[in-house]
Amino acid sequence: METRVFLIRHGVTPWHAESRVLGQRDIPLSPTGLEQARAAAEALAAVKLDEVLSSPLQRAVQTAEIIGNRVGIDVARDPRLMDFKLGRWSGLGYAEVAASSEYQRFLREPTATSLPDVENLDAVQRRAIGAVEQALRDAAPGDAIALVTHSGLVRLLLSHYMGSPAVNYHRIRVSPGSISILSFSDDRELPRILAVNAVGSLDRVLKGASGHG
Numbered sequence: 001m002e003t004r005v006f007l008i009r010h011g012v013t014p015w016h017a018e019s020r021v022l023g024q025r026d027i028p029l030s031p032t033g034l035e036q037a038r039a040a041a042e043a044l045a046a047v048k049l050d051e052v053l054s055s056p057l058q059r060a061v062q063t064a065e066i067i068g069n070r071v072g073i074d075v076a077r078d079p080r081l082m083d084f085k086l087g088r089w090s091g092l093g094y095a096e097v098a099a100s101s102e103y104q105r106f107l108r109e110p111t112a113t114s115l116p117d118v119e120n121l122d123a124v125q126r127r128a129i130g131a132v133e134q135a136l137r138d139a140a141p142g143d144a145i146a147l148v149t150h151s152g153l154v155r156l157l158l159s160h161y162m163g164s165p166a167v168n169y170h171r172i173r174v175s176p177g178s179i180s181i182l183s184f185s186d187d188r189e190l191p192r193i194l195a196v197n198a199v200g201s202l203d204r205v206l207k208g209a210s211g212h213g
Contacts, residue, residue, distance in 0.1 A: 001142040005132060005191070006044065007157060007180040008148045010055075010063040011036035016176070019094045023086030028058045036177030037063040041070040043179060043202050049073055050143040053135060055081035055150060063177070064148035075148075080131040083150040084124055087117025110167055125156040125166050132157060132182075141186055154180060161191055173197050181205065 011033025015022055029037065040063065049071050054064035056077040064075040089097045097103050102115055110121040128149070135145050155169040161182055174180070174197055181194035181202075195205045 002183045002185055002192075003136060003139050003141060004047075004144045004194070005135065005182040005184065006047070006049075006144065006146045007154045007182065008040055008044075008063065008067070008146060009151050009154050009174050009176055009178050010060040010148055011040075012176045013059050021086060021089050021092050021094060021097055022059075022083060023090035024057065024083055025090045026058050029062045033059065033176065034062070034066070037066040039199070040177045040179060041067040043198075043200060044146065045070055046203070047071075047144050047206070049146050050139065051076070051135065052146045052148070053078050053081065053131070054148040055079075055083065055153075057082060057150075060148045060150065064146070067146055067148065078131045078134075080127040081147060081149040081153060084152050085117065085119035087115070089118070121156070121166050121169070124153065125160060125169075128153045128157050129160055136184060151176075157182075158193070158196060162193060163190065175199060 011029045013022065013027040013033055014030045015027050017030065044067055052064050052068040052073050052075045054060045054075050054077055056079055061075065061077065068075045106115065114120060135147065139145055151174045154174045155172045156166060158172050158180060159166055159169045178197045178199050179202065180196045180198065182191040183194050184191040198205060
């Protein structure tokens with residue numbers, strides 16, 4: 001029997017529309033983000049979720065609560081699911097950050113670069129993995145767990161469970177309100193990846209999950 005973990009990226013905020021870097025700044029969802037959260041909740045309505053965990057930042061909690069309310073489950077917060085700590089980059093425009101020499105150095109060596117008030121990529125990945133592993137330890141075989149978090153963390157988790165180095169995380173696209181699905185067997189080793197960046201109905205993904213070939 002397999003335990004499924006649904007990795008959900010929260011909906012967008014007004015800062016996304018302004019192309020501003022969020023990091024751990026606590027910005028709520030925009031009307032568009034609320035619609036994306038409702039769409040994710042609708043996609044998950046047919047799944048018998050046993051737990052809903054969320055980053056404590058507003059944009060994730062709002063998304064998680066819409067999902068939890070849809071299926072009748074209270075949301076638990078896990079700080080390990082929080083977005084990257086980005087220090088003085090938070091609140092700046094994407095273009096301004098991308099043009100900085102520090103950011104260019106971070107792109108070249110994201111796991112080795114140490115910048116003031118900026119969280120190391122490996123540290124972010126370790127805490128995200130820790131949140132998933134604890135959720136699996138607490139779950140019963142066959143449970144379904146929803147984790148609502150941020151784009152970078154979803155990508156780092158997918159990279160890890162695909163066996164890919166963390167530096168490749170930026171190559172995975174994760175859209176707002178999207179759902180990626182991991183399926184862990186009883187031995188809880190590396191999971192099957194059932195979906196990445198899914199938006200809309202999950203029926204076809206879940207019905208085909210047991211197929212081979």
